[in-house]
Amino acid sequence: xxxxxxxxxxxxxxxxxAGVAVAASYPEAPIVYDKPVKGVIFSHKxxxxxxxxxxxxxxxxxxxxxxxxxENKDFVMESLYQGKYCGACHNGSLAFASNTRCATCHIxxxxxxRAKGGAKGEAKGHH
Amino acid sequence: MNKNIDxxxxxxxxxxxxxxxxxxxxxxxxxxxxxxxxxxSLFSAVSTFNSAHASDFAKKYPYKPHYxxxxxxxxxxxxxxxxxxxxATNHVPNVHGxxxxxxxxxxxxxxxxxxxxxxxILCNQCNLPQCTRVCPTKATYKDKTxxxxxxxxxxxxxxxxxxxxxxxxxxxxxxxxxxxDKCNFCWDTRLSKGEKDTACAHACPADVRxxxxxxxxxxxxxxIVHQIEKAVWVLRPxxxxxxxxxxxxx
Amino acid sequence: xxxxxxTPSLNELVTGVANRLKTAGTGFYLMVFIAAAVVxxxxxxxxxxxxxxxxxxxxxxxxxxxxxxxxxYVFFVVSSTGLCLISSIGxxxxxxxxxxxxxxxxxxxxxxxxxxxxxIAFEIKLPWRMAIWNVIxxxxxxxxxxxxxxYGIYLAFMFAEYVFLLMNKHRPAxxxxxxxxxxxxxxxxNLGAVFGLLMGRPYWQGPYMPIYFIASAMMTGCAVILMxxxxxxxxxxxxxxxxxxxxxxxxxxxxxxxxxxxLFFTTWKLIAGAAGQPNGAYPVVxxxxxxxxxxVFWFFEILMGMAGPLVLFILSKGRNLKLMLIASLxxxxxxxxxxFNLVYLGQALPVYYDLGVNEFKEMLHYSPSVYEWVITAGxxxxxxxxxxxxxxxxxxxxxxxx
Numbered sequence: 001x002x003x004x005x006x007x008x009x010x011x012x013x014x015x016x017x018a019g020v021a022v023a024a025s026y027p028e029a030p031i032v033y034d035k036p037v038k039g040v041i042f043s044h045k046x047x048x049x050x051x052x053x054x055x056x057x058x059x060x061x062x063x064x065x066x067x068x069x070x071e072n073k074d075f076v077m078e079s080l081y082q083g084k085y086c087g088a089c090h091n092g093s094l095a096f097a098s099n100t101r102c103a104t105c106h107i108x109x110x111x112x113x114r115a116k117g118g119a120k121g122e123a124k125g126h127h
Numbered sequence: 128m129n130k131n132i133d134x135x136x137x138x139x140x141x142x143x144x145x146x147x148x149x150x151x152x153x154x155x156x157x158x159x160x161x162x163x164x165x166x167x168s169l170f171s172a173v174s175t176f177n178s179a180h181a182s183d184f185a186k187k188y189p190y191k192p193h194y195x196x197x198x199x200x201x202x203x204x205x206x207x208x209x210x211x212x213x214x215a216t217n218h219v220p221n222v223h224g225x226x227x228x229x230x231x232x233x234x235x236x237x238x239x240x241x242x243x244x245x246x247x248i249l250c251n252q253c254n255l256p257q258c259t260r261v262c263p264t265k266a267t268y269k270d271k272t273x274x275x276x277x278x279x280x281x282x283x284x285x286x287x288x289x290x291x292x293x294x295x296x297x298x299x300x301x302x303x304x305x306x307x308d309k310c311n312f313c314w315d316t317r318l319s320k321g322e323k324d325t326a327c328a329h330a331c332p333a334d335v336r337x338x339x340x341x342x343x344x345x346x347x348x349x350x351i352v353h354q355i356e357k358a359v360w361v362l363r364p365x366x367x368x369x370x371x372x373x374x375x376x377x
Numbered sequence: 378x379x380x381x382x383x384t385p386s387l388n389e390l391v392t393g394v395a396n397r398l399k400t401a402g403t404g405f406y407l408m409v410f411i412a413a414a415v416v417x418x419x420x421x422x423x424x425x426x427x428x429x430x431x432x433x434x435x436x437x438x439x440x441x442x443x444x445x446x447x448x449x450y451v452f453f454v455v456s457s458t459g460l461c462l463i464s465s466i467g468x469x470x471x472x473x474x475x476x477x478x479x480x481x482x483x484x485x486x487x488x489x490x491x492x493x494x495x496x497i498a499f500e501i502k503l504p505w506r507m508a509i510w511n512v513i514x515x516x517x518x519x520x521x522x523x524x525x526x527x528y529g530i531y532l533a534f535m536f537a538e539y540v541f542l543l544m545n546k547h548r549p550a551x552x553x554x555x556x557x558x559x560x561x562x563x564x565x566x567n568l569g570a571v572f573g574l575l576m577g578r579p580y581w582q583g584p585y586m587p588i589y590f591i592a593s594a595m596m597t598g599c600a601v602i603l604m605x606x607x608x609x610x611x612x613x614x615x616x617x618x619x620x621x622x623x624x625x626x627x628x629x630x631x632x633x634x635x636x637x638x639x640l641f642f643t644t645w646k647l648i649a650g651a652a653g654q655p656n657g658a659y660p661v662v663x664x665x666x667x668x669x670x671x672x673v674f675w676f677f678e679i680l681m682g683m684a685g686p687l688v689l690f691i692l693s694k695g696r697n698l699k700l701m702l703i704a705s706l707x708x709x710x711x712x713x714x715x716x717f718n719l720v721y722l723g724q725a726l727p728v729y730y731d732l733g734v735n736e737f738k739e740m741l742h743y744s745p746s747v748y749e750w751v752i753t754a755g756x757x758x759x760x761x762x763x764x765x766x767x768x769x770x771x772x773x774x775x776x777x778x779x
Contacts, residue, residue, distance in 0.1 A: 036332075037204060037206035037208070037332060038205075038206050038207065039204070039205060039206065040204075102201065102202060102203075102204050102333070103203075103204060103205075103242065103243045103244060103245060104242055106204030106205065106206070107205070107243070108204055108205020108206065108207070108230070108232065108245055109205055109206065109207045110205055110230070110232050110735075111205070111232075111243070222432070223438075224438050224439035224440075225439075231729065231732065231734035231735070231736050231737070232734055232735045232736065233732065233733055233734045233735065234735065246732065246734060248729075257575065257576055257577060260516075260518045260519065261518075261519050261520065261521060261571075261574075261575070262516055262519055263507070263510075263511060263515075263516055263519045263521045263522035263525065264506070264507070264510035264511060264514045264515070264516060264522070265510075265514045265515075265516045266510070266514075281506070282506065282510045282514055283502075283503065283506065284501055284502070284503050284504065284506045284507040284510065284511075285501050285502020285503045285506075286501050286502075286507075286521060287442035287443065287502075288519075288521050288571065290439070290442045291442065291443065291575055291578065291724070292575050292576075292577065293577065293728070294576065294577025294728050295577075295728065295729075296439070296440060296727070296728050296729065299439045300431075300432070300439075300442070300502060302430045302431075302432050305502070305503060306503075362729075362732070363577065363728070363731075365656070366576045366577040367576050368576065368577075
């Protein structure tokens with residue numbers, strides 16, 4: 001017991017020191033958009049680990065509420081190319097451009113099903 | 128030692144600035160330039176065997192129009208609108224293993240920038256179809272005017288030899304129709320009614336599926352298949368079926 | 378051949394059959410009852426699947442559309458062709474030693490092919506369409522069309538041959554037997570070609586299959602002839618005549634030869650699938666030799682189907698009927714599994730395997746459903762039923778002075 005709590009304390013302390021603790025309350029599970037197309041992933045973890053702070057996106061580009069952006073009519077690739085939403089950084093200079101590496105964020109219906117623990121995408125396993 | 132470390136850390140500077148002459152020289156060697164490094168002094172290249180092959184057997188276009196599809200593989204995001212459109216248009220039953228087109232997923236952890244690729248597949252409407260050769264009753268046949276591989280469902284005995292013969296897993300037995308079912312480029316549901324494309328190509332939001340006429344030099348499909356900048360390939364060329372569905376990326 | 382029979386009247390024939398059936402023991406009737414029950418259960422299951430849709434009852438699926446019923450069909454037509462070919466050595470090609478096995482073998486070649494047709498009728502989704510469109514819309518490039526048509530012709534010749542043998546009309550029997558053998562070889566090699574000429578299936582593809590099928594049929598024929606002749610004498614509780622013993626001795630010898638031929642074929646099939654690691658075949662051969670299919674391959678196909686019987690046949694010297702019966706039974710079980718392996722393994726590797734996609738990274742699996750097994754059992758039940766009835770009706774298939 002004591003060793004375990006010691007470890008936890010140590011990890012917490014290290015995280016604090018590394019400045020990760022500021023983002024301690026970000027959602028662990030990736031967000032998967034399903035509009036206007038299915039299966040587009042955003043991982044807080046990946047972005048926080050790159051050193052991005054919450055206020056770099058919230059609430060300037062995205063509201064706090066998950067998937068709120070997909071209610072907007074302009075939540076399409078064209079907007080990203082114009083620097084909106086993800087396109088603010090994914091413009092080819094800060095991060096890879098929105099019109100490249102499509103399948104990095106577009107995990108598709110299969111990736112979505114897998115993220116949700118579904119078995120779709122496996123053609124086998126009959127009966 | 129130092130040089131080795133440099134080589135490993137080279138950044139691809141893109142192929143946009145490679146002079147055309149350079150590209151043509153490489154193409155003559157059967158290679159396509161895929162990247163340049165170190166200020167244009169180093170090239171990386173891949174074999175163009177597949178694309179050379181593809182345009183070789185694309186030489187003959189016996190049909191007018193010669194229906195064909197090109198998949199811009201790198202653009203596919205597996206949103207599966209094509210599959211939904213196909214199911215709705217062609218009344219594909221909602222049971223396991225029933226589909227005319229689907230999307231396969233390939234993980235590419237080592238590729239620069241990409242984690243995965245999606246590969247749409249459907250009937251390749253082969254010039255030398257195996258399915259029609261093996262069918263005992265001519266229930267499946269290559270249509271003489273359109274070149275599309277069609278089904279005459281009343282003749283299908285359900286032996287499923289065509290499913291064994293197809294190198295593309297493009298066929299399944301449809302319990303509702305009581306016959307083998309397959310993609311027919313939406314011949315009965317769209318093309319014969321005057322539409323210019325298939326339901327899947329029409330539904331694609333990412334311009335992955337390009338449907339067109341290989342016998343028309345002005346057609347986009349013709350132009351993509353015959354350009355020399357990017358590799359164009361077909362699936363399972365070794366099966367010798369001369370497919371009419373082509374793939375490209377980059 | 379010299380003397381003409383006084384043809385027995387119909388009444389005499391009927392009385393003879395009735396007497397033989399009367400004298401049969403309860404064991405015989407129990408076996409007939411079991412066989413008939415299995416056939417009925419099988420037919421019922423098959424009809425149910427046909428009416429309600431095969432999909433709900435069979436475990437075959439899109440990527441593995443051919444299962445145990447195709448394997449069973451192949452097994453029965455292999456047996457039939459083998460019975461026809463081995464027995465023709467005697468009564469068609471005149472090798473005296475083989476004469477005594479002629480009648481029973483021809484009868485059984487009909488019984489086994491009917492069993493094959495019985496099973497395939499439930500495997501094909503719409504067999505009634507076949508009867509129509511095979512005739513009015515034939516596809517001459519289709520091996521399955523040729524196979525079906527030639528087996529139809531084959532069955533007609535074999536039937537005619539048996540009738541002529543019963544009537545002791547030697548010459549037309551020989552003509553029909555020869556024609557039946559030719560049709561059988563053509564049909565059976567076309568069955569091999571159904572698999573062998575599929576360009577997209579590297580494990581099957583090539584001229585190997587049609588050739589292998591013929592050699593394999595002859596091997597199977599030896600096993601089936603030995604088993605049914607020894608069983609036939611047990612059913613009829615008769616002492617085996619010296620000429621029949623001699624016939625089984627030479628059949629055993631031919632069996633030994635053909636087992637070594639098929640072992641040789643199998644060896645080279647494996648080497649060809651391993652050397653240079655050919656795409657599409659190598660992973661299959663790997664799984665066959667030391668992968669997940671290895672036990673089935675080594676135990677059933679190699680040990681029970683060939684190596685074991687080979688040793689037993691040699692030990693029996695063609696005279697120890699008990700050893701020969703055990704060997705032939707083992708062989709039949711092994712050969713059945715051999716046919717299953719052939720059908721399944723050719724499909725086991727997905728057509729998109731080399732594409733490296735998640736959906737098709739692994740070998741495909743298939744194990745038959747209970748319904749498929751019941752229909753399979755019906756095939757064996759039908760052969761058993763016809764065999765048992767045949768023994769009594771045709772009086773042990775006695776060959777008189779052919």
